[in-house]
Amino acid sequence: MKSKTPILLKGLPVSKGIAIGRSYLIEHGKNIIKEKYIKKEHVSRELKMLDKSIDLTIKEIEVIKEKINPSIKSNVDLFLDTHIMLVKDESFINNIKSRISEKLNSPEWAIHNEYLSIKQSFNDIDDTYIKQRIDDVNHVVKMIIKNLKLKQETAASSKKSLTDLIIVTDDLSPSDVVLAYDSNSLGIISEFGGRSSHSSILTRSLELPSTVGVKNVLSIIKNGDDIILDGEEGIVIINADDKIKAHYMQLKKKQEKNKKDLSTILNRSNVTLDKTRVEIMANLELPQELKIIKDKKADGIGLFRTEYLYVDRHDFPSETEQYEAYKKIVKNMGKLPVYFRTLDIGADKEVPENIKTGSIVRNPALGLRGIRYSLNYNNIFINQIKAILRVSNLGNVKIMLPMITTISEIHKAKELILAAKRSLVKERKKFDEDIHVGIMVEIPSCAVLANKFAKHVDFFSIGTNDLVQYTLAIDRVDDEVNYLYDPINSAVLSLLKNIINAGTKNKIPVSLCGEMAGDPNYTKLLLGLGLRSFSMHPSAIPEIKNIIINSDITMLTKISKKIINCDSNKEKMKLIEKLNCI
Amino acid sequence: MKVKTIVINNKLGLHARAAAKIVTLTNKYESIIEINKGDKCADAKSIMKILMLSAPKGTEVKITASGKDENLAIKNLESLIKDKFYEE
Numbered sequence: 170m171k172s173k174t175p176i177l178l179k180g181l182p183v184s185k186g187i188a189i190g191r192s193y194l195i196e197h198g199k200n201i202i203k204e205k206y207i208k209k210e211h212v213s214r215e216l217k218m219l220d221k222s223i224d225l226t227i228k229e230i231e232v233i234k235e236k237i238n239p240s241i242k243s244n245v246d247l248f249l250d251t252h253i254m255l256v257k258d259e260s261f262i263n264n265i266k267s268r269i270s271e272k273l274n275s276p277e278w279a280i281h282n283e284y285l286s287i288k289q290s291f292n293d294i295d296d297t298y299i300k301q302r303i304d305d306v307n308h309v310v311k312m313i314i315k316n317l318k319l320k321q322e323t324a325a326s327s328k329k330s331l332t333d334l335i336i337v338t339d340d341l342s343p344s345d346v347v348l349a350y351d352s353n354s355l356g357i358i359s360e361f362g363g364r365s366s367h368s369s370i371l372t373r374s375l376e377l378p379s380t381v382g383v384k385n386v387l388s389i390i391k392n393g394d395d396i397i398l399d400g401e402e403g404i405v406i407i408n409a410d411d412k413i414k415a416h417y418m419q420l421k422k423k424q425e426k427n428k429k430d431l432s433t434i435l436n437r438s439n440v441t442l443d444k445t446r447v448e449i450m451a452n453l454e455l456p457q458e459l460k461i462i463k464d465k466k467a468d469g470i471g472l473f474r475t476e477y478l479y480v481d482r483h484d485f486p487s488e489t490e491q492y493e494a495y496k497k498i499v500k501n502m503g504k505l506p507v508y509f510r511t512l513d514i515g516a517d518k519e520v521p522e523n524i525k526t527g528s529i530v531r532n533p534a535l536g537l538r539g540i541r542y543s544l545n546y547n548n549i550f551i552n553q554i555k556a557i558l559r560v561s562n563l564g565n566v567k568i569m570l571p572m573i574t575t576i577s578e579i580h581k582a583k584e585l586i587l588a589a590k591r592s593l594v595k596e597r598k599k600f601d602e603d604i605h606v607g608i609m610v611e612i613p614s615c616a617v618l619a620n621k622f623a624k625h626v627d628f629f630s631i632g633t634n635d636l637v638q639y640t641l642a643i644d645r646v647d648d649e650v651n652y653l654y655d656p657i658n659s660a661v662l663s664l665l666k667n668i669i670n671a672g673t674k675n676k677i678p679v680s681l682c683g684e685m686a687g688d689p690n691y692t693k694l695l696l697g698l699g700l701r702s703f704s705m706h707p708s709a710i711p712e713i714k715n716i717i718i719n720s721d722i723t724m725l726t727k728i729s730k731k732i733i734n735c736d737s738n739k740e741k742m743k744l745i746e747k748l749n750c751i
Numbered sequence: 752m753k754v755k756t757i758v759i760n761n762k763l764g765l766h767a768r769a770a771a772k773i774v775t776l777t778n779k780y781e782s783i784i785e786i787n788k789g790d791k792c793a794d795a796k797s798i799m800k801i802l803m804l805s806a807p808k809g810t811e812v813k814i815t816a817s818g819k820d821e822n823l824a825i826k827n828l829e830s831l832i833k834d835k836f837y838e839e
Contacts, residue, residue: 248768254774260794296805296807298763299763306799
């Protein structure tokens with residue numbers, strides 16, 4: 170038999186994981202509803218059928234609600250509640266009913282027509298966000314129609330048939346996702362949809378491999394085709410040959426093993442082989458990451474980037490708006506520390522993408538950003554500090570100042586913090602009087618004199634991304650020089666050592682929150698340099714934790730020192746390799 | 752009948768969740784409650800009608816309530832909108 174040529178399709182990666190199996194097509198379809206009329210004497214019977222399918226739909230959504238993982242419940246519940254309200258909406262239902270009783274539409278045809286008329290009015294809406302809500306109406310309509318057709322013979326039969334199959338569909342509704350999950354299907358591919366749709370959020374939280382936005386997938390894949398789905402890359406392969414199949418089988422095994430190994434590791438305490446306790450925290454960029462941070466059992470949020478509240482809008486967030494957002498995060502973390510980095514805008518976000526050497530451009534990395542911006546716009550800073558102070562009572566909150574160049578900047582910032590405290594006292598609002606204030610050490614002037622700076626703050630957090638770029642005088646955004654970016658340059662490493670030593674000497678904690686903290690190549694080196702607190706992207710935690718708890722620091726110190734003093738790059742790489750094998 | 756004019760001030764306007772919160776609230780009252788935008792009018796007990804009204808941030812709307820519990824209804828609807836639907 171002649172083998173078919175493999176076909177590769179690309180979609181948006183939505184939920185990672187590999188699925189290998191046969192396809193199962195679920196077509197919600199667009200034009201499958203036919204114009205159909207009923208006899209007058211059947212009106213009351215058809216109305217009853219409609220009521221039944223509406224009840225069934227409500228029950229179905231309620232069942233989904235019960236199955237949602239509690240950690241994302243509050244998020245998902247709200248849109249499921251919206252769906253229930255839409256199904257129960259009286260004007261919607263009454264319009265459908267009058268189409269049945271007066272115009273003698275079949276129930277399907279009546280629902281379809283009502284949907285089209287709603288869609289028409291949504292089309293006239295200017296606001297794109299509200300406009301998109303037609304998707305919610307669409308999901309609900311599809312569910313009611315499906316229930317009209319299937320009536321009683323639903324769940325049980327379809328449940329069985331989806332086991333070990335990869336679902337291929339045109340448009341994914343949250344109920345499809347839950348059905349797929351319940352019936353042990355392997356993964357989901359859909360022709361339409363986006364990464365941040367409700368359905369995509371669900372697939373991620375249920376850890377079901379998925380890719381969406383795969384163009385024409387329904388016309389390319391047939392029922393029962395052999396397919397491979399790689400959710401991490403957003404790849405679908407049809408007719409894979411044995412070689413490709415073997416590759417993905419192996420990858421799948423590896424991923425599953427890693428996941429299993431690493432998930433048991435997360436339950437162990439962060440102690441090295443020589444019984445040294447190491448802190449492993451997470452960086453938070455968006456509130457949606459809270460769940461994964463909790464899952465990875467992080468020791469706290471070592472870097473809370475507050476910028477998400479400030480970008481993509483024209484005005485500044487009010488104190489109350491910030492307070493409400495911060496409250497959620499701090500409460501969720503309980504007694505674990507949350508390091509709030511005060512506003513750091515003005516840098517890379519303003520860099521035009523097409524910067525090239527030769528053209529004269531200002532360099533925002535060296536401009537008005539971080540604490541410089543805050544000291545220049547006192548009100549914006551005080552507003553944020555007040556919001557942070559107000560949540561300091563609810564958990565373990567710390568203030569972290571970015572881009573500190575001089576000691577006087579620390580004093581100026583502290584004066585403003587004091588002003589914020591005074592104003593809260595006046596407003597009779599509670600806060601933690603002894604809140605810790607620390608700094609990001611990311612500018613060479615501060616790193617060199619770390620011992621002096623340490624006397625004025627409660628903690629250090631090393632921002633290696635900026636420290637490397639400022640120490641080596643390279644613009645990371647510039648393609649033509651970023652080959653010089655090297656976190657293990659000896660100048661950088663000796664600064665790191667200096668900062669860590671200054672912390673030890675002055676008895677203040679030192680943490681590292683740059684990309685280096687999440688890079689497994691440097692974990693042992695950093696431990697050897699004396700670092701005892703790491704903060705990284707939450708997904709990096711399992712791997713880094715695995716290295717940390719299997720390290721014996723007493724064996725690392727000597728080589729680490731050697732690495733700092735090493736002049737040849739080749740030699741240095743060898744030493745690091747050696748270090749990582751200990 | 753009670754009437755109040757108010758500006759929608761939350762970030763996303765009367766989107767699905769906000770509309771859902773309105774419907775949950777208004778269905779507790781016997782009064783007829785409506786939201787008016789310009790010459791368009793929506794039954795505040797119907798999520799579909801509220802969505803179709805399309806009121807993004809900055810829209811000025813007139814809310815009306817008439818019935819036995821109109822005072823309470825208008826007061827609570829007003830504070831729900833003013834407090835930006837308790838969103839973050």
